[in-house]
Structures are given as structure tokens and as C-alpha cells.
Amino acid sequence: MLQLYFFPMACSLSSRIALMEAGIEAQYHLAHIWTKKIVDDGSDFRGVSPKGAVPVLVLANGERLTESAAVLQYIADVKPKAGLAPSFGDPDRYRLQEWLSYIGAEIHKAFLFPTFWYKDDGSLAKPRARITQTLAVPAAHLAEREFLVGDRFTVADAHLTWALLLLRPAGLDIAQWPSLSAYLERMQARPAVREAVATEMALRKNLAA
Ligand SMILES: N[C@@H](CCC(=O)N[C@@H](CS)C(=O)NCC(=O)O)C(=O)O
Structure with missing residues (x-):
């Protein structure tokens, strides 16, 4: 297992x-x-x-x-x-990897990591200034589409869903990107996403208590 x-x-x-x-x-x-x-x-x-x-x-x-x-x-x-995930050899597999890299490097490490995980650090002006243009990319992409890659949910959507969930605690209001807000709502309506988030939120609260 x-x-x-x-x-x-x-x-x-x-x-x-x-x-x-x-x-x-x-x-x-x-x-x-x-x-x-x-x-x-x-x-x-x-x-x-x-x-x-x-x-x-x-x-x-x-x-x-x-x-x-x-x-x-x-x-x-x-x-x-x-x-x-699209199968290897399908051109969309590279699109999937493109999004995974972008979320991991540009949203997670460039913004969420310094602001959410290390919020007491004093040098946050640059990541905060940059994240608006970073998020404009998936926001434009998702204005016309339901999912990041192709026409179904992929692991790239799982990763972006997590990243978007952390924006508010990191001090950013997602409402300024209506397409991202609508996307996050759609993703959170998925039973697996709802259950995974509920499980981890409960564990998080217990840790804090
Ligand atoms: N590049 C790694 C980053 C993993 C990562 O930074 N995980 C964080 C939680 S979101 C962590 O465990 N940090 C502990 C540490 O950096 O000491 C990935 O994309 O999985």
C-alpha cells in the first residue's frame, strides 16, 4: 500500500x-x-x-x-x-508538467512559502508585489476553461486548489480574480476535494489546540 x-x-x-x-x-x-x-x-x-x-x-x-x-x-x-494525468506521449502531459512547475515554483516557493509559512519574516514586499502578475496567468487561462489541462480534472488542478486555498491565510483576497474564485468553488464542490480538505482542517485545528 x-x-x-x-x-x-x-x-x-x-x-x-x-x-x-x-x-x-x-x-x-x-x-x-x-x-x-x-x-x-x-x-x-x-x-x-x-x-x-x-x-x-x-x-x-x-x-x-x-x-x-x-x-x-x-x-x-x-x-x-x-x-x-494525460498519458506519456500526449502533448498535454507537457502542459501538465508546465502547470505543476509554475504552481510549485512561482506560487508555492515564491509566495506561499515566504508569506504563509514564514509570515514573521520582514522582507515580504517583493513576493507580494509579484504574486499579482503570477496569478493573472492561471486567472486568464481559467476564464475560458473548467480545468487547467484538457477537459477533465488532473493532478495540476489538485495542486492549484491547494495553493489557492492558502492565499487567504497568506493575506491575499482571491475575490480580485473572479475566474480563480469560481474555479476554487468548483474544485471544492468535488467530493474528494471536500473530504481531503475537511480531514486536514480538522487535523490542523487539533495540532493548534
Ligand atoms: N519542492 C517541494 C517543496 C516541499 C515543501 O516545501 N514542503 C513544505 C510544506 S508546504 C515543507 O515540508 N517544509 C518544511 C521545510 O522546508 O523545512 C515540493 O514541491 O514538494
Whole structure:
């Protein structure tokens, strides 16, 4: 069985969404990304991955895969019938990778990471100024389409859904991009997305309590 190391509402949420959209049963282990402890047994998360970051997907053969773009595509390829990624050789596979890179580098690392995860840092003016033009790209793309790639939900949508969910706590009102607001509402209406988010929000509250 696949195992996912995650932290509630961190970028590993998109991997949980993908697993649930694909109907893949998995074991979930909460890894605290600040203390680097695995909550179940208090062991050192860096023993699972020296990066000390989620997501980590443990494959059936025991190998460990990191990096959301790789983990998400792996999950999609475990259950190709779920249609969570175009198959290799389909030109849309590169579109999927294009979006995964953009979300991972330009939204996650350039904005969410410094503002949401390190909000006490004083040097946030540049990421805040840049995010408006960054988000204008998916906003224009989604003004005419239901999904990021092709005409169905893919792992790129799972990843963008997670990123958009974190914009408000990072201090950005998504209402200024009506197409992104409408997209997020559509994505949150999906049963798998709703369940994944509810599970992680509850875990997050327990951690804070
Ligand atoms: N490039 C990685 C980034 C993973 C990452 O930054 N994960 C964050 C949570 S969203 C984390 O675990 N951070 C802990 C740390 O950086 O120490 C990916 O796209 O998966």
C-alpha cells in the first residue's frame, strides 16, 4: 500500500486529493514540518527523507519519492483510468508538467512559502508585489476553461486548489480574480476535494489546540 507523509494543509494536501480522486487507499503519517518529528511515534522525519519536507510518498517497493510534481504524477500513473494525468506521449502531459512547475515554483516557493509559512519574516514586499502578475496567468487561462489541462480534472488542478486555498491565510483576497474564485468553488464542490480538505482542517485545528 502507498504511504503518504503529510502535514495538514501543507502542499502534501494536493497528494491526498489526488489519492482520493483516484480512489487509491493509502496510509497517512503526519510529519511535523517544524519539529521534524513523526507524530505517531516521535521519530525523526529526516530519517524518512533528508529533505525534512512533505510530501513523501512511500511506494509499494519501499522506495521514497519526494517533490509534489513527481509524487502527483506517480499517483496519477498508478491509476491511469482515473484520468488524473494525460498519458506519456500526449502533448498535454507537457502542459501538465508546465502547470505543476509554475504552481510549485512561482506560487508555492515564491509566495506561499515566504508569506504563509514564514509570515514573521520582514522582507515580504517583493513576493507580494509579484504574486499579482503570477496569478493573472492561471486567472486568464481559467476564464475560458473548467480545468487547467484538457477537459477533465488532473493532478495540476489538485495542486492549484491547494495553493489557492492558502492565499487567504497568506493575506491575499482571491475575490480580485473572479475566474480563480469560481474555479476554487468548483474544485471544492468535488467530493474528494471536500473530504481531503475537511480531514486536514480538522487535523490542523487539533495540532493548534
Ligand atoms: N519542492 C517541494 C517543496 C516541499 C515543501 O516545501 N514542503 C513544505 C510544506 S508546504 C515543507 O515540508 N517544509 C518544511 C521545510 O522546508 O523545512 C515540493 O514541491 O514538494
